[in-house]
Amino acid sequence: MDDSDSFELSTFTPFLLNQAAEAQSDVFSPNYRDRYGMLRTEWRVLFHLGRYGNLSAKEISDRASIHKTKVSRAVRALEEKRFLARATSPEDRRSERLSLRPPGEEAFRVLTGAAQDYEAALVRKLGRRDTQKLKDLLLKLQD
Amino acid sequence: MDDSDSFELSTFTPFLLNQAAEAQSDVFSPNYRDRYGMLRTEWRVLFHLGRYGNLSAKEISDRASIHKTKVSRAVRALEEKRFLARATSPEDRRSERLSLRPPGEEAFRVLTGAAQDYEAALVRKLGRRDTQKLKDLLLKLQD
DNA sequence: TCTTGTTAGTTACAAAAGCAACTAACATCC
DNA sequence: GGATGTTAGTTGCTTTTGTAACTAACAAGA
Incomplete structure (x- = not known):
């Protein structure tokens, strides 16, 4: 068998x-989508503000x-x-400090709880x- | 520190x-995008036909x-x-047998080679x- | 044969993402 | 101070995706 025959799709890492x-997104997205009508980027932005303070x-x-255009649109939606x-x-008047308001903080708490349950x-x-190993490898992959 | 403080984004698996x-897609996609003007779904469909025969x-x-709508559009593009x-x-006259033509087979060979280089x-x-471990864990994640 | 239900694939419309051009504010160098 | 370049963020336009509705073919039971 030649190379192309032996190359299984299930071994191609980008596909996997x-x-x-x-x-995993299908599993977790209902948490922010159904309950708050949020998109993934909005959830990520919310998370950053809740976790790391005003940014x-x-x-x-x-x-x-x-x-930045995705962030811009997510910020407007939030x-x-x-x-x-x-x-x-x-x-710097070009820049805006973003801070969570109480409803945002509440959503952050709820979703962070769901994320912890998920983990x-x-x-x-x-x-x-193995969970830790997976995370380590995923991080290493990003360099 | 409370739970929400201790929950680092870098430990949230869907995000990672x-x-x-x-x-990884940014690394590999130029292979099919720049050379053949293909989208990711087209590459995947091409791969399946090349690897597993007529489907x-x-x-x-x-x-x-x-x-199925993504497949339908990818098939039309190909x-x-x-x-x-x-x-x-x-x-079954509702169904269509799809088969690669010589240019498609050539693209399949080229891109499969690139995929092997990538791996x-x-x-x-x-x-x-660790590479094998990563693949095993990614597969296990999909059940 | 005549419903009733299911399946393969396409299409239409809406939502979202990608990309380039833009404005306004800053920074630097002369 | 004025020209030049850069940066934060937004907007407009195009491409791609998601969703639902649709057609045509099949299947099975009365």
Whole structure:
């Protein structure tokens, strides 16, 4: 058998990664979608603000590797939901300080709880060592 | 510190998976995008036909877990590139047998080669054992 | 044969993402 | 101070995806 015959799709890592990422997203996305009408990017932005405090859109974009236009739209959506407030930064008026408002903080708590439950279920499924191993490898993959 | 403080984004698996999947796709996608003007779904459909022989759209959809509308559009795009041919199935006229034409087979060979190179680079980066471990865990995640 | 239900594949419309161009604010250099 | 370049964020337009409705073919039971 030649090379192309022996090359199984199930061994092609980008494909596996994509499948796994979509499958996991399908499992978790109902938490933010059904309950708060949020998109994935909105959930990620909310998470960053809740976890790391007030940030600018640029900082979120850099930290989370999300394109600035996606962040811009997510911020507007979260603002319309009254989940966050914007305040022009005094030292640089191009930039805006984003901060969660009480409903946003509440959503952050609920979703973070769901995320922890999700992780706990993952540990039950893969075991603690393998779960950690998976994360380590995924992190290593990003360099 | 309370729970929400201690929950790091970098430990949330769906986020890590998504980041890693996007990063790997950014690395590999130029192979099919720049050279053949293909989208990811087209590459996946091409791969299935090249690797597993003639299939129907439904079979590809099931095997690859790609929604039938995405498969339908990818098949049309590949047809327009003269990469595949359709033939109504004799035993069920709703279904179409899809088969690669010579240019499609050529693209399949080229891209499969690139995929093998990609995997080889991954093994150099993570090591053979860890690469296999990663794949095993990703597969296990999909149940 | 005539319902009733299911399946393969396509299409139409809406939602979302990607990309480039834009504005306004800053920074630097002369 | 004025020209030049850069940065934060937004907007407009195009491409791609998601969802639901649709057609045509099949299947099975009365």
